[in-house]
Each structure stands twice: as structure tokens, then as C-alpha cells.
Amino acid sequence: MSNVKVLPLIDPADGQDVAPCCPPLTERPMNAEEAERAARMFKALGDPVRLRLFSAVASHEGGEACVCDISDVGVSQPTVSHHLKKLKEAGLLTSERRGTWVYYRVEPSVLAAMGRLLTLPTAA
8 A cells, every 4th residue: 555645736836836946946036035035945855764754644545644654764762853844944844742742744735836846937
């Protein structure tokens, strides 16, 4: 049984459900605040363990994952918690405590905003 989930595509052109981050890199130079926000996201994903955790949450069935389901990334539980905290601080994950477990989710708007940042200009 595969836990791969296809996320719905969000049209970044309409701006709906897209978390504000930055303009596409090809649109105009970023200002300092936009660059700081984008760098925080990419820095968080620049660590292989964090990228694996982010991918595990994003691809998990139902669009969310319990920390108990994604902690097998080759590091200790305290280290997993540290990396998940960094992903949350960067705005890439949200979480909700349910009893003793914490469930993590990647908001589709975050993926859309990151995709929008890296889009090429459309030919007119």
C-alpha cells in the first residue's frame, strides 16, 4: 500500500490560497524582507534530514502525519523534534497536538508559494 498522495494543483496566477512569500525570482529583484523569508524556507530544507521529514509529511496519506509515523529518518527522537521545530519556524509545517501525539501538516499554500517563487515567466 503506497502512502503517496497527489496534492491538488493551485494556480499561482490567481493568488488564491497562496501564502505570501515573495515574487517569482524572474519578476523583479527581491527586497531584503522577501529574501529573508525565502532564505529561511530554503535553509530549513537545505538539511537532508529536514527535507526527508518535510517529504514524509507532504506525501503521507491524508496530508498529515503523526510524529510517530515519520521519525524513522536515521536520527534520535530529540533530533527529529529539533528538525520539525525548525521546519515549523520556517513556516513550512503546521502542527496540532492530539492527546500525547503531535500531527504535522504541510499547507498546500506553502507548496504553491514555493512553486510560484521558482516559476519562469510566461511567454506573452
